[in-house]
Amino acid sequence: MQPISVVIITKNAAHLLAATLQSVKLLTDSIIVCDTGSNDATIPIAKKNGAKVIEEKWRGHGLTKNIANEQADYDWILQIDADEIVDKQLLDTLLQLDLSNEKQVFTIRRKNYFVEKLIRFGQWRHDDPTRLFNRNQAIWNEDAVHEKLICEDDCEVKKLKGALLHKTVQSTEQYTEKMNSYAVKSGEQYFKNGVKGVSYKVLFSPIFNFFHNYILRLGMLDGREGFIIALTNSRYTKTKYKTLQRLLRQQKQ
Structure with missing residues (x-):
């Protein structure tokens, strides 16, 4: 066991939560599930x-995480999503990790x-989010999305060995709906941040986004799924700027 609190924000996450929780049960005696209004079996499963x-209450990604982290048992926080196993x-790495230096912040490969299907190319290939930190040294900003x-x-930022298995998409329809919601929130965040000069971006950014991810980042090598991801992200970009x-x-x- 390690003096780490695993903190997970949930809403209607019953389909994957059990596997995620089982993957960290040997790590710590402090697993916190912060639920933001589930109407499925998320809470009983947790x-x-x-x-x-x-x-x-849901207050946006960053602020909700900060509120949950304040209620954790330990200062070290492993912040994962309900669909990250x-x-x-990674478990072995965490169990052997020296946590005496609270100035360390750790990224983890997803x-x-x-x-x-494991996606090996395109926009999803290089994905190393920050997931382990000491709450006395770090806090999430309050952006509504992409906190x-x-x-x-x-x-000091370091990278841990091992990976999070991110089961982020259950169906094409679910992915499209999720990305459209994120796009609207991102556009609203851009507006809040005072971003201007958007007209040309509505026209050209979606095209460049598709070309960059599908061709330059070799998303085409992921087959049908690679095309869907590149196309959906292109539409995400368009919706984001149209919202702005x-x-x-x-x-x-």
Whole structure:
């Protein structure tokens, strides 16, 4: 066991949560599931698998994570999603990790799956999010989507051996709906941040995005799934900038 609190934010995550919780049960005696309004079996599954459940209103990704992290038992936080399974190599790495230096921040490689297919190329190939940190040294910003961890200047970033098996997509329809929702939120965040000059981006950024991920990053080698990912991300980019464009026009009226 390690003095690490595993903290997971959930909403309707019953389909994968048990596997995620089982993958960390040997790591720690502190697993926190912060639920934000599930109406499926998420909470009973969390309790059955040994997690402490807290319920909070959804306040955006960053702020909700910060609220949950404040209620953790330990200062070291392993922040994972309900669809991120810790593989054996990562578990072994975490169990042997020296946590005496709280100035360390750790990234972890994610292996991203489209349904049951491991995606090896395209936008999903290089994915090393920050997942382990000391809450006295780092905090999430309050962006509604694509939140970032803000660390003290003297923190040292390291990469852990092993991977998170990210079962992010259960169907094409679910993926499309999720990305459209993220795109609208990203456009709203751009507006909040004062981003301008959007007209040409609505036209050209989606095309470049598809070309970059499908051709330059070799997404084509992932077959049908690679095409769907590249196309969906292109549409994400278009929706994001169209949302920003709409908000800018409303502002002028």
